[in-house]
Amino acid sequence: MKTVNHVTCEKRSYTREFTSHQHEFGQFLFPLKGSLDIQTKLQEINLNPDYCFYIPPKLEHNYRSMDRNEFLILDIPIKYLPENTSDMYIRLDKQWGSIRYLLLEEAKSQESTSSLVDLTRYVTSKLQISKPLSIEYIHKHYKESIRLETLAKIEHYHPVYYSAWFKDKTGKSPKVYISELRLNEAKQLLISTGWSMSKISEELGFENSSSFTRWFVRCEGLPPQKFRILNNR
Incomplete structure (x- = not known):
C-alpha cells in the first residue's frame, strides 16, 4: 500500500495491463490525452478528458489504458482531506477545467510548494460542496x-x-x-x-x-x- 506525506502533482501514463492497488492518500485523476479504465468493487468507469475522478484513501481499484494516454495526477495526503471522502466522478465544467489548468502550471513550475498546497486545499474543499x-x-x-x-x-x-x-x-x-x-x-x-x-x-x-x-x-x-x-x- 502506497503512502504519501506531501502533495504531489505530476503527469503520468498507464499501460494496457490491469494494475490493482489502493493507497493511504487521496488522488485526483485529470485525463489530458486518451482514457483510463477504472474498476472498483461497485463501479466501472472509462475516464476521458471530459471528466475527472477522485479516488479516496484505501479504495481498492484496478486500472489500465488501452490507448496512448497522459494524465495529470494530484496525490493528496490525508491531512489535507475532509473526513470520510468517497469517490467522485466529476464533469470537467468551466470551473474544474480552470482547476486543471492551474494544476498543470504548478506541475510545470514546481517552484513553490506553498502555492500547490493552497491550490490543493481549494480542490479538497470542493469535495464537500460538489x-x-x-x-x-x-x-x-x-x-x-x-x-x-x-x-x-x-x-x-x-x-x-x-x-x-x-x-x-x-x-x-x-x-x-x-x-x-x-x-x-x-x-x-x-x-x-x-x-x-x-x-x-x-x-x-x-x-x-x-x-x-x-x-x-x-x-x-x-x-x-x-x-x-x-x-x-
Whole structure:
C-alpha cells in the first residue's frame, strides 16, 4: 500500500495491463490525452478528458489504458482531506477545467510548494460542496419521471449498489429525495403564486390536479388548497 506525506502533482501514463492497488492518500485523476479504465468493487468507469475522478484513501481499484494516454495526477495526503471522502466522478465544467489548468502550471513550475498546497486545499474543499453528477441530474429533472437505472448509469453503478450509495450520500432514498424536492417546489408555488391547482400540477409533472392533490395530502397531511390558505394569512 502506497503512502504519501506531501502533495504531489505530476503527469503520468498507464499501460494496457490491469494494475490493482489502493493507497493511504487521496488522488485526483485529470485525463489530458486518451482514457483510463477504472474498476472498483461497485463501479466501472472509462475516464476521458471530459471528466475527472477522485479516488479516496484505501479504495481498492484496478486500472489500465488501452490507448496512448497522459494524465495529470494530484496525490493528496490525508491531512489535507475532509473526513470520510468517497469517490467522485466529476464533469470537467468551466470551473474544474480552470482547476486543471492551474494544476498543470504548478506541475510545470514546481517552484513553490506553498502555492500547490493552497491550490490543493481549494480542490479538497470542493469535495464537500460538489454535487455528484446524478444528484445534479435530479435537481435539473425532478419535475420529470426519473428512473433509478438512469441515475445509476450516470454514476456507473449497478442500480442496487446505487441506492445504497445514494442513501450514504444524502441520508435518503432517491425516491424520497426527489419527492422532497417536488414538495418544496409545490409549497413555494402555492405560497408565492396565484396559480391554479391544474397549473401547479402541470408545472411539477403530474398528470392532473387530482393526482397532485392526492400526492400532496400523502406528503403533507392536508390538501394543497388548505396549505395555501393557512400560509397566506
